[in-house]
Amino acid sequence: MRCPNCGAESADGVYCSNCGAPLPGLSEAEQQLVRKNEEYYARRFARLRGGRVLSWNWAAFLLGPIWLAYRKMTLWALVSLFLFGALFWFGLLWALPLPMVLIGLLGNWAYYWYVRFWGRECATRPPEQLERAFLRRGGVSLLHAAVTEVLILVLWLCWWRFFSTAVTLFSFRG
Numbered sequence: 001m002r003c004p005n006c007g008a009e010s011a012d013g014v015y016c017s018n019c020g021a022p023l024p025g026l027s028e029a030e031q032q033l034v035r036k037n038e039e040y041y042a043r044r045f046a047r048l049r050g051g052r053v054l055s056w057n058w059a060a061f062l063l064g065p066i067w068l069a070y071r072k073m074t075l076w077a078l079v080s081l082f083l084f085g086a087l088f089w090f091g092l093l094w095a096l097p098l099p100m101v102l103i104g105l106l107g108n109w110a111y112y113w114y115v116r117f118w119g120r121e122c123a124t125r126p127p128e129q130l131e132r133a134f135l136r137r138g139g140v141s142l143l144h145a146a147v148t149e150v151l152i153l154v155l156w157l158c159w160w161r162f163f164s165t166a167v168t169l170f171s172f173r174g
């Protein structure tokens with residue numbers, strides 16, 4: 001692989017063997033975990049390896065919790081659902097773009113750390129369990145995404161019912 005920093009031909013890896021700059025590549029474990037759109041994440045991860053935190057991911061911005069769940073970041077998906085739920089609950093719909101932009105900007109960074117964490121974790125498994133561990137934590141899941149979508153719908157319906165009931169009660173009394 002050619003290093004984008006010094007131009008030297010470097011052995012495959014995540015850092016240049018000549019100057020130490022991050023290369024647009026994924027380690028073996030990272031490849032096993034990312035599985036889909038590897039090239040895109042290789043480029044993003046190279047910048048994050050260089051110390052950057054902010055990046056931009058359109059899918060993360062537009063789909064938010066659904067993207068997080070699709071990439072199997074279940075904890076972050078739940079946290080963001082909770083956040084969106086709170087905004088719905090308090091009627092702060094104008095603030096909805098804020099967490100969306102936040103996920104768009106920090107999604108790749110969260111994913112980079114997710115992949116690093118599970119890469120190290122999977123490396124401690126005995127070889128016969130490795131493939132299963134990678135499949136469990138890595139790749140993408142339409143099922144996770146669909147469940148999150150249903151949760152969002154339920155959340156939205158609860159909010160809508162609650163407020164329409166409140167409005168009905170209010171106008172009845174008025």
Ligand SMILES: [Zn+2]
Binds near residue numbers: 004006007008018
């Ligand atoms: Zn280099």
